[in-house]
Amino acid sequence: MVEATPELPFLIGPTQPVSALQMLRSATAMQHKALEARLPLTHADLDRALYTKIIAAYYGFHVPLQRHLECFLSPLTTDPERYKVPALVKDLRALGLSDGQIETLPLCSALPALQTHGHLLGIMYVMEGATLGGQVLRRIIADRLGIDAESGGEFLDVYGRDTGRLWKAFLKQLADFEHPAYNGEVVDAACATFACFERWLDRAGVLL
Ligand code: HEM
Known part of the structure; x- marks a missing residue:
């Protein structure tokens, strides 16, 4: 008689493969939580001067990151719909x-490594996912500081009503690329992106 053992899970029944998205969410959850807690965008003492300093620090990360992504040619990175720098300049x-x-604002030089399409998707996961949180943040900034898209809050609503569509289009690219052999590099790049961004914001003096 063959007994099902924990070492042979396939004898017990089919297991659901873990998707790249699930891996990304669980691998970066702690980094997201930590950054959310340290970034004073939701804090009661946020004022216009600190908000401006945060947007300047975002600019200092997005400008070199955009150049980095453009060097790695892909329809995802060359799509002008996803350019975020013009919104930061406007703000x-x-x-x-x-x-x-x-x-003359300082620019970040310690960016996540970008050598493969898997790295690209990991970096994009973080920067595109941030547009979802932006939907929450833009309301907070409007309530607290009276800043809207025309008066300094464009970046937080960079895709406007296209936010959901662009996020779904990104998730489709992620799913199309998905392969167990590459999921590790996608996740590593996402974790590195969170780490680089947090280090940069820390250096810029905008984190708690
Ligand atoms: C105070 C700061 C932040 C708040 C309050 C916040 C809040 C949120 C919220 C509410 C969501 C879920 C939105 C939804 O499912 O519709 C989200 C998603 C996300 N945020 Fe943030 N966020 C913050 C900062 C950031 C930053 C700085 C980054 C990275 C640069 C980031 C990356 C992400 C990612 C990657 C997701 C997508 C998670 C997924 O659905 O897989 N967030 N955020």
Whole structure:
């Protein structure tokens, strides 16, 4: 008689394979939680000056990241619909910075490695996923600081009513690429992206 043992799970019954998205969510959950707690966007003492400093730090990460992604040619990264830098520039101008001040803002040089399509998807998961949280944050910023898309809050609502559509399109790209052999590099790149972004925001002095 053959006994099912824990070492032979396939004898007990079929197991559901873990999707890349599930892996990404569980691998980055703690990093997301930690960053959310340290980023003062939802904190009661957030004021216009600190908000401006945060948007400037976001600019300092997104500008070099966008260049990094463009060097790795892909329809996902060359799609102008997903460009976020113009929204950051618009916000910084609305918040009172001159073009000269914007051009001299410090830029991050410690970016996540990008050598494979798997890395690209991991990086994109973090930056595209952040647009979902942006939907919550834009309401908080409007309530607390009276800032809307025209007065400095465009980035938090960068895709506007297309947020859901673009997120679903990204998830489809992730699912189409999905292969157990590559999921590890997608997850590693997502974790590295969270880590690089947090380190950059910390250096910029905007984290609690
Ligand atoms: C105070 C800051 C933040 C808050 C309050 C926040 C909040 C949220 C919320 C509510 C969601 C879920 C939205 C939904 O399912 O519709 C979400 C998703 C997400 N956020 Fe954030 N977020 C913050 C900062 C960030 C940052 C800085 C990043 C990365 C740069 C980030 C990356 C993500 C990702 C990747 C997801 C997608 C998770 C998934 O559905 O797989 N978030 N966030």
